[in-house]
Amino acid sequence: MARLELRLAGLGGHGIIFMGRILGYAAIYAGKDVAMATSYSPAQRGGWSKADLVISDEPIDYPLVSQLDVLVATTQEMLMSELNNLKPNGILIVDRDLVKVSDEICSKYKVYAASAMRISEEIIGTSRAANMVLLGVLVAVTSIVEPKYVEESIRNTVRRKEMIEPNIKAFNKGYSIYKK
Amino acid sequence: MINLRRAFLTGNEAIAEGALVAGCNFYVGYPITPSSEIMHYMARELPKRGGVFFQAEDEIATINIAIGASWGGARVMTATSGPGFSLMQEGIGYAIMTETPLVIVNVMRVGPATGQATKSAQGDLMQARWGRHGDQVAPVLAPESPQECIELVIKAFAISEELRVPVIVLIDEFIAHMREVVEIPSEVRIPIRRRPKDPSETPFGSPDPRVAPPMPPLGEGYYVLVTGSTHNELGYRDTRSFETHFKLAKRLWNKVWLNIDKLFEYEAWGIEDSEIGFVTFGSTSRSVRRACKLLRSKGIKAGYVRLKTLWPLKLDPIVELSEKSRAVIVPELSLGQLVLDVERGIGDSAKIISYGKVGGGEPIYPSELVKLASKVLGK
Numbered sequence: 001m002a003r004l005e006l007r008l009a010g011l012g013g014h015g016i017i018f019m020g021r022i023l024g025y026a027a028i029y030a031g032k033d034v035a036m037a038t039s040y041s042p043a044q045r046g047g048w049s050k051a052d053l054v055i056s057d058e059p060i061d062y063p064l065v066s067q068l069d070v071l072v073a074t075t076q077e078m079l080m081s082e083l084n085n086l087k088p089n090g091i092l093i094v095d096r097d098l099v100k101v102s103d104e105i106c107s108k109y110k111v112y113a114a115s116a117m118r119i120s121e122e123i124i125g126t127s128r129a130a131n132m133v134l135l136g137v138l139v140a141v142t143s144i145v146e147p148k149y150v151e152e153s154i155r156n157t158v159r160r161k162e163m164i165e166p167n168i169k170a171f172n173k174g175y176s177i178y179k180k
Numbered sequence: 181m182i183n184l185r186r187a188f189l190t191g192n193e194a195i196a197e198g199a200l201v202a203g204c205n206f207y208v209g210y211p212i213t214p215s216s217e218i219m220h221y222m223a224r225e226l227p228k229r230g231g232v233f234f235q236a237e238d239e240i241a242t243i244n245i246a247i248g249a250s251w252g253g254a255r256v257m258t259a260t261s262g263p264g265f266s267l268m269q270e271g272i273g274y275a276i277m278t279e280t281p282l283v284i285v286n287v288m289r290v291g292p293a294t295g296q297a298t299k300s301a302q303g304d305l306m307q308a309r310w311g312r313h314g315d316q317v318a319p320v321l322a323p324e325s326p327q328e329c330i331e332l333v334i335k336a337f338a339i340s341e342e343l344r345v346p347v348i349v350l351i352d353e354f355i356a357h358m359r360e361v362v363e364i365p366s367e368v369r370i371p372i373r374r375r376p377k378d379p380s381e382t383p384f385g386s387p388d389p390r391v392a393p394p395m396p397p398l399g400e401g402y403y404v405l406v407t408g409s410t411h412n413e414l415g416y417r418d419t420r421s422f423e424t425h426f427k428l429a430k431r432l433w434n435k436v437w438l439n440i441d442k443l444f445e446y447e448a449w450g451i452e453d454s455e456i457g458f459v460t461f462g463s464t465s466r467s468v469r470r471a472c473k474l475l476r477s478k479g480i481k482a483g484y485v486r487l488k489t490l491w492p493l494k495l496d497p498i499v500e501l502s503e504k505s506r507a508v509i510v511p512e513l514s515l516g517q518l519v520l521d522v523e524r525g526i527g528d529s530a531k532i533i534s535y536g537k538v539g540g541g542e543p544i545y546p547s548e549l550v551k552l553a554s555k556v557l558g559k
Contacts, residue, residue, distance in 0.1 A: 021359075024188050028361055034188065036359040039541075042298070062470035062546055063325075063358055 010074030015131035020051030035063035129170035136174020196221035198333030206254035243271030273312035300353035385413025454483030471549035495525035
């Protein structure tokens with residue numbers, strides 16, 4: 001893999017930037033180079049939030065994304081505003097309960113959907129690990145890193161110890177949807 | 181063998197880590213976007229390691245507290261952004277005149293005035309060099325990545341302690357908030373501040389113009405006068421004579437300029453045969469590097485000179501770049517400041533194109549530079 005450009009986009013509170021950090025560390029553990037840029041709206045609550053990652057086997061010269069290989073969107077608004085940055089036939093990942101994807105979009109891009117919030121709620125009793133479900137989908141469909149590195153990353157990054165296993169569980173569930 | 185620790189840090193976090201590795205034990209600051217994370221990091225980490233963290237009431241107090249702490253024997257850093265950097269200028273001049281070691285980080289954002297506080301820019305280049313009144317020089321270093329933030333902050337501490345001079349580290353919002361893989365050394369060697377051995381060693385005079393005079397620590401009984409007014413070797417004010425002022429001003433000037441070989445660092449790529457050249461610094465270098473590779477893959481020989489030290493500056497690498505190139509492009513996140521150095525260096529021996537762009541957090545995209553270079557060469 002030469003250079004993969006990803007954007008994770010959603011609402012503040014969806015754990016977008018956290019998802020980026022987990023993936024970033026996983027890529028580092030897998031021996032890759034990573035650059036990540038984050039941005040968020042000035043609103044204290046309810047604003048949008050974005051994490052851009054470049055992951056590469058080679059040292060990264062230019063650290064910002066220009067044409068996305070992968071877009072993860074957890075709100076309709078972010079899907080619509082970011083879709084034109086996704087390259088034709090690029091990978092689009094959404095929470096199917098939060099984001100409606102038209103047939104036209106499905107014909108232009110490879111779309112992968114999961115009821116991330118609902119799955120998280122079902123398996124760990126809270127929707128807060130929905131981001132890990134989506135990360136599981138992302139890792140399954142891109143094969144960007146082996147899942148063991150994501151697990152290692154969660155173990156080293158999640159500060160509250162009791163939240164480590166639930167996050168890993170949510171990730172594995174998301175991973176298993178598209179990869180048996 | 182140096183132990184390295186791998187981490188995934190933003191530029192701001194890397195600045196703070198670099199300072200901690202360099203033995204910074206006093207941080208003073210006033211929060212301002214987009215530099216605040218440096219302050220947060222130091223507030224969290226410094227007290228754990230026995231250092232002092234102090235939040236001042238504003239940037240004027242900050243710079244003066246920093247100077248006082250340095251004279252008290254501490255290894256000091258502060259960080260700010262445009263408006264705060266403007267407020268600090270008088271104090272930085274005082275630090276230069278009193279030969280006070282300290283490190284000042286300026287995270288550039290869009291200005292003038294409040295401008296666009298969260299957006300990246302490179303418009304403080306000239307201010308970092310010339311923001312103070314009078315004849316003065318302070319080194320200015322410009323990292324391009326979190327990894328280089330660590331390396332150049334360490335270098336900044338080393339220079340400031342060795343030459344008794346404030347050193348400015350200039351980054352921009354992109355680097356400050358961008359997260360990359362870094363390797364942090366577990367320890368580095370920073371020169372120990374030299375103290376006077378006996379009264380014949382004066383605190384403001386040095387027989388060798390390249391060597392800073394020894395610095396007596398305050399609070400240990402050493403009698404020393406510290407003043408921003410013109411002073412002689414002993415520190416006594418002399419606000420009348422030409423000789424005293426000229427000697428002091430020249431010595432402070434030469435102390436930095438005669439050490440240029442030690443201070444000046446740059447990176448050159450593809451300049452042996454470049455038909456189109458770029459001169460760059462900071463975050464813009466990342467676009468330039470990508471653009472040069474893309475141009476080479478299209479058969480256009482592109483090369484660049486990237487300045488890691490912005491001041492004192494050697495023009496030789498820029499001149500070398502221009503010798504082969506038909507044109508030299510200077511992309512920067514400002515309306516054109518670095519381009520003035522390029523004009524000074526190469527005159528009309530190659531066509532110079534200033535490519536300034538600033539505002540809204542827009543970077544200079546590699547594709548823009550590729551298009552521009554192709555157009556300039558008519559290819």
